[in-house]
Amino acid sequence: MPEAVPLARVLVPSMTAPRPRLAPIDASRDALVHITGLEKIYDTKDGETIHALKNVNLDIGSSEFISVVGPSGCGKTTLLKILAGILARSSGEVTMHGRSLTGPSREIGVVFQAPVLLPWRTVLQNVMVPVEVQKRDRAEFKERARGLLAMVGLAGFESKYPGELSGGMQQRVGICRALVHDPSFLLMDEPFGALDAMTREQMNEELQRIWTESRKTVLLVTHSIPEAVYLADRVVVMTPRPGRIVDVVPVDLPRPRTLAMHNTPEFGRFVARIRAHFNSAGSLDA
Amino acid sequence: MNRSHPSARFANIVLLQILTFCLFVGGWEAIVRGFGISKIVLPAPSAIAVAFTDGLLSGDFGWHLAVTMYEILAGFAVGALSGLLLGFVIALVPLAQRILYPYVVAFQTVPKVAIAPIIVIWFGYGVSSKIVITATIAFFPLLANTIMGLRAAPHDQIEMLLSYTASPWQVFTMVRLKQALPYIFVGLDVAIVLSVIGAIVGEFVGAKAGLGYLILQKNFNLDMAGTFAILIILSVIGVGLHALIGGVQRRVVFWMDTAGERVTGA
Numbered sequence: 183m184p185e186a187v188p189l190a191r192v193l194v195p196s197m198t199a200p201r202p203r204l205a206p207i208d209a210s211r212d213a214l215v216h217i218t219g220l221e222k223i224y225d226t227k228d229g230e231t232i233h234a235l236k237n238v239n240l241d242i243g244s245s246e247f248i249s250v251v252g253p254s255g256c257g258k259t260t261l262l263k264i265l266a267g268i269l270a271r272s273s274g275e276v277t278m279h280g281r282s283l284t285g286p287s288r289e290i291g292v293v294f295q296a297p298v299l300l301p302w303r304t305v306l307q308n309v310m311v312p313v314e315v316q317k318r319d320r321a322e323f324k325e326r327a328r329g330l331l332a333m334v335g336l337a338g339f340e341s342k343y344p345g346e347l348s349g350g351m352q353q354r355v356g357i358c359r360a361l362v363h364d365p366s367f368l369l370m371d372e373p374f375g376a377l378d379a380m381t382r383e384q385m386n387e388e389l390q391r392i393w394t395e396s397r398k399t400v401l402l403v404t405h406s407i408p409e410a411v412y413l414a415d416r417v418v419v420m421t422p423r424p425g426r427i428v429d430v431v432p433v434d435l436p437r438p439r440t441l442a443m444h445n446t447p448e449f450g451r452f453v454a455r456i457r458a459h460f461n462s463a464g465s466l467d468a
Numbered sequence: 469m470n471r472s473h474p475s476a477r478f479a480n481i482v483l484l485q486i487l488t489f490c491l492f493v494g495g496w497e498a499i500v501r502g503f504g505i506s507k508i509v510l511p512a513p514s515a516i517a518v519a520f521t522d523g524l525l526s527g528d529f530g531w532h533l534a535v536t537m538y539e540i541l542a543g544f545a546v547g548a549l550s551g552l553l554l555g556f557v558i559a560l561v562p563l564a565q566r567i568l569y570p571y572v573v574a575f576q577t578v579p580k581v582a583i584a585p586i587i588v589i590w591f592g593y594g595v596s597s598k599i600v601i602t603a604t605i606a607f608f609p610l611l612a613n614t615i616m617g618l619r620a621a622p623h624d625q626i627e628m629l630l631s632y633t634a635s636p637w638q639v640f641t642m643v644r645l646k647q648a649l650p651y652i653f654v655g656l657d658v659a660i661v662l663s664v665i666g667a668i669v670g671e672f673v674g675a676k677a678g679l680g681y682l683i684l685q686k687n688f689n690l691d692m693a694g695t696f697a698i699l700i701i702l703s704v705i706g707v708g709l710h711a712l713i714g715g716v717q718r719r720v721v722f723w724m725d726t727a728g729e730r731v732t733g734a
Contacts, residue, residue, distance in 0.1 A: 267630075285633075286630055286632065286633045290631070292628070292632075294627075298628045300643065302722070311628075315629060315632045315634045315638055316633060
């Protein structure tokens with residue numbers, strides 16, 4: 183992989199000096215996002231109603247890394263889409279910076295399950311999509327986009343087309359696109375689900391590095407409990423029918439975390455505590 | 469596993485195609501000569517070749533070819549453009565879809581050959597009636613493919629743009645228009661081949677010039693070799709126009725794999 187440029191240099195000029203990591207939680211004081219009494223009810227075609235989200239309450243602190251785990255159908259993707267502003271909530275309140283969130287926000291970057299790159303645009307043009315949509319200064323952000331691509335090891339690939347890239351590379355382009363407009367809140371919907379185990383671990387390490395350097399607030403939706411524990415300050419555990427939060431697990435493992443930590447007893451205890459919820463709910467697929 | 473170089477394999481296929489053609493023409497020539505088949509039933513390839521070169525050299529074909537080409541291209545342009553425009557309206561205005569589309573489909577179910585005589589009466593024996601007939605035939609492939617193409621944008625691409633605060637207009641220009649292009653090219657390809665048929669049908673119904681008119685004239689004079697010579701010109705026109713659209717398509721819709729040959733018969 184080509185040499186990576188420290189993200190701090192390309193991301194936020196004022197943040198070149200690493201700040202001490204905030205203690206996890208204490209979200210009530212420095213909260214970026216408040217979610218209170220959030221409900222989502224779908225009507226199906228046969229007249230049934232599905233309670234996708236029931237009374238979800240969560241405060242997300244600034245620069246906090248939140249993982250959301252749960253089996254299929256627990257509403258975790260629904261939660262993410264509501265936060266991204268592309269799905270309307272049925273009731274409840276979501277605020278960001280104290281303002282009610284009613285639609286997509288320029289402050290948010292989203293990484294999807296599939297890379298969702300536009301095949302007629304080059305890698306660089308794909309990364310620039312949010313900049314064009316939001317009519318920001320192209321010349322200024324083009325440099326930033328190049329820096330981001332270099333950071334994820336894609337320097338030299340700027341004028342390739344997505345079809346020429348591997349799945350892992352495409353997903354990295356998707357991550358650059360989510361970061362290019364310097365959002366304060368990064369939403370990730372099972373971004374590594376389609377990757378093989380080796381690439382996935384590598385991407386987890388990379389994501390931890392990106393987060394450490396950029397201090398973004400991150401909400402990561404995932405199927406994988408070890409991935410959730412490895413990355414998060416807090417793991418939000420959800421169960422289905424109706425989708426609700428059953429536990430919030432603070433992970434106080436020291437940072438930076440290494441892949442070797444997966445084998446420590448502390449790591450195992452976090453994983454076991456989270457897995458216990460799914461065993462009790464009779465759902466083992468996580 | 470085939471280890472031969474792709475270009476060598478391609479050369480082999482071309483060689484086989486030429487061989488097949490020679491066998492076919494040679495067999496045809498042998499049968500006509502061997503069984504003494506009358507030239508007013510089936511002319512020999514050699515007779516067709518003579519008629520072809522005679523027609524070209526005497527300038528007999530030139531004028532008629534120009535007339536027919538003009539009818540094909542003008543009719544194609546009018547029909548394709550109106551199909552494209554109405555396709556945009558129907559795809560983007562739901563009310564227009566409800567009001568107009570049933571009539572459009574009803575119009576399409578009427579065989580254009582059946583209304584060709586009416587159009588000749590309305591627009592006369594000149595080129596304008598042929599252009600109108602060709603346009604009515606070229607219209608529908610563009611209409612149907614434009615509507616389908618503008619609705620073909622994958623939901624996840626639209627959601628991705630919306631999540632970055634894109635407006636409906638930005639979604640239209642950045643994704644829906646691009647995703648419609650491959651469909652529009654399928655429509656253009658079908659329409660250009662049908663346009664050749666439209667112009668000839670129009671000339672059959674009543675004309676003063678053109679290759680279709682010439683076919684009727686030669687048929688009337690039992691000049692079968694001449695008729696076959698014109699058929700060769702017509703298929704060269706069809707293949708040439710099809711290839712032209714394909715070439716433009718490969719440049720414009722460069723991100724798609726080249727679509728396989730489509731059946732466009734009518």
